Amino acid sequence: MSTEDQAWPEPRASSLLVGQETAEATFLAACRSGKLPHAWLIAGPPGIGKASFAYRIARYALNGSIEGPAQDAGPSLFGDALPSSEGDSLTVDPDSIVFRQVAAGSHPDLLSVERGINERTKKERSEIVVEDARRVAGFLHKTASGSGWRVVVIDSVDEMNRNAANAILKILEEPPANALLLLVSHSPGRLLPTIRSRCRLLRLSPLGEADMDRLLAHYLPEETGENRLLLTRLSEGSIGGALALHAAGGMALYRDLVGLLAGLPDLEARKLHAFAGRFERAGNEDAFQTAMALLADWIARLARAKGLGQLPQPILAEEEPALRRLASLHSLDRWLELWEKVRHLTARTDAINLDRKQVVIGAFLALQGTG
Incomplete structure (x- = not known):
């Protein structure tokens, strides 16, 4: 090469x-x-x-x-x-x-x-x-x-x-x-x-896991096979998306998101405030956009699976119990509504200078069913 x-x-x-x-x-x-x-x-x-x-x-x-x-x-x-x-x-x-x-x-x-x-x-x-x-x-x-x-x-x-x-x-x-x-x-x-x-x-087609692994091993030789697989699945076969996620700290953000989502419909307030609080600081705009995009994609995967009458496929093994439980938490229409809400909030946050911490907390409360 x-x-x-x-x-x-x-x-x-x-x-x-x-x-x-x-x-x-x-x-x-x-x-x-x-x-x-x-x-x-x-x-x-x-x-x-x-x-x-x-x-x-x-x-x-x-x-x-x-x-x-x-x-x-x-x-x-x-x-x-x-x-x-x-x-x-x-x-x-x-x-x-x-x-x-x-x-x-x-x-x-x-x-x-x-x-x-x-x-x-x-x-x-x-x-x-x-x-x-x-x-x-x-x-x-x-x-x-x-x-x-x-x-x-x-x-x-x-x-x-x-x-x-x-x-x-x-x-x-x-x-x-x-x-x-x-x-x-x-x-x-x-x-x-x-x-x-x-x-x-x-x-042109999204890249398969073997092709993605080859490219990620080339561009990110320091990453483990486990992390390369996580990037591949999160980016859905987009090498550009995977590398952007890596640069934005997307793997750590997704693992933290999963930790919070796994508790639904219960939320641990301390953990939620700590997670949302990291986006308040100046310079963390990209991290906020990445986290909200990951959350919207997670909701979209669950909604697609519910629409097809299937169980959602986990990206991380620890997601599976929560996904099985959450699939019945809301109707398909409600999941689609939540997906739209997260996307809308994300788009408007910087446009009208919303408080990023409160936007994240509001999104999770909506998922819980109280927001």
Whole structure:
């Protein structure tokens, strides 16, 4: 493995691909078919490597590995399966000029479209605006300097506002020759149907436990197998999510949450106040967000299991007795209501400066049935 992969890299600098071999074979088969769609919608849950995969394709194209012109996918191709291939790879040598230029964001034939900086506030925008999208047309109509291809990566297309989406749609309807557009999407169902219909869907899957363990052992070599399994299950196959959880102290937070949840419907006030009190201090905003997200996910797992008429699957062995008991504590509607309440409280806490300790206590009292 190259030095670029010795820490969690930016997507454009990542050379390690694990668990997405089917998607890779699909793209390679399209390359060999001589009818490569000009636009690809790379879809799947957050944190599974979609942006890294997009830049992997970009390097492959810019390295001169694709022969022949791109083709308009057309509405009838959306979601169609392509034949798979074996024995090939999109890998580009990490020591090559193309790899280094893409990693540095300096390749002249690559344009990355992301949320920009608001010149007035000097802060990152909450969406991709039309000015960002309009750069794409001018870029794609220029003459390529290297491989003959010009590549655009939009990360993520979900973040485009309507004007930006319409600007991209015009390009998808009449793409220039040898243009390759790679649209990263966490929620393709929310996109304009006309955008979806102009792209070849390439769906990436959450990573399995074996692939997650391999990646976590690579990026977090100091962690035990037990901790790697806990991160895998908490992140539901998202390597990005697992590494973010690790950085935020998510494993310890989850174990403490389980300790409190295991007592429901009884709550030990001293332990609850001690747990909630840690989020009062300045600088603990991220820990608060992580803890509340873990609590919401725990409720969601219980609600899903109840809706299916099943017993919830524990992530930690010590959860099982409590989960069996709590499954009958509330109705499905009540669990869904609690999930919404926790998410709503979390979103509003910083927006209107709520007391984080009281928000956590209120969430647990609601779970108990007294809040």
